[in-house]
Amino acid sequence: MKITEIQSAKASEARQNDSYISVKNLSKYFERKGESLHVLDNISFQVKKGETVCIVGASGCGKSTLLRAIAGLDANHDGIVTVDGADVTNPAKERGMVFQEHRLFPWLTVEQNIGYALNGVSKEERRRLVHEHVKLVGLRGFEKVYPRQLSGGMAQRAGIARALVNNPSVLLLDEPFGALDTFTKISMQKELKNIQKQSHTTMILVTHDIDEAVFLADRIFVLSARPGKIKRIVPVTLPEPRDRNSYEFLEIRKTIYDEFFAEGQDLEVPKGKRKKPRISVG
């Protein structure tokens, strides 16, 4: 069998299994100061085409490492990652990546940044695609502006547009709104949801913000502390638009919260240090 035949057989098998991204028995170790650090432990899961999965976990549990493996930025691990049946061994434009810091080139304008990685298209087509994506992320009027002249939220929008302009089949986002203030973050989450509705891109988003995960995800993967393992998968079937204050939303939020903080555990104060609250009125 030729490689192309094997690949197309794998792709059709993946479609039959309804899985677009497949991670099988992924384990990762880092060498640090001569010691081996076990970061990911035998992780397996599948993501359907068009699905949004949020990965939540404590700092240092291996979320970015997992995302980098799916992006193909680091293929030095045990286990197999495939997208649409093809093994992931290198980064590729079909898998767009968005980071917490925007990583725009400071010497290029917004439109130049968005169009930077568009190769093999005519000038006309480039103009059309850049315009379309500027519009998609709500940056019309800011095409000629440099990154330093943008707010944090706007810069993140430009970063998302740059990742989407190549029409990736998968968008991987590593704490994309982690550095934004609460109000900007909430409006960016709404926008990402709208972008997903229009583009139908399969998304995996890493976050430590539980509300963000419940708002955005079709399923939430809860990772345990290092070595990272999938502790629990929580499906989110809330109707759209999602109401962050609805009972159902808060119930899912609590389910995930409880995975991290058993009741009272993090609020325990040693007996000797307990103080009576002082309340003064008047």
Ligand SMILES: Nc1ncnc2c1ncn2[C@@H]1O[C@H](COP(=O)(O)OP(=O)(O)O)[C@@H](O)[C@H]1O
């Ligand atoms: N290149 C590296 N070399 C050595 N250790 C690393 C490297 N990258 C990450 N680590 C370690 O692996 C663990 C998981 O890191 P990371 O995936 O960045 O966690 P998270 O994104 O969940 O905060 C951390 O303990 C981190 O220090």
Ligand SMILES: [Mg+2]
């Ligand atoms: Mg990280």
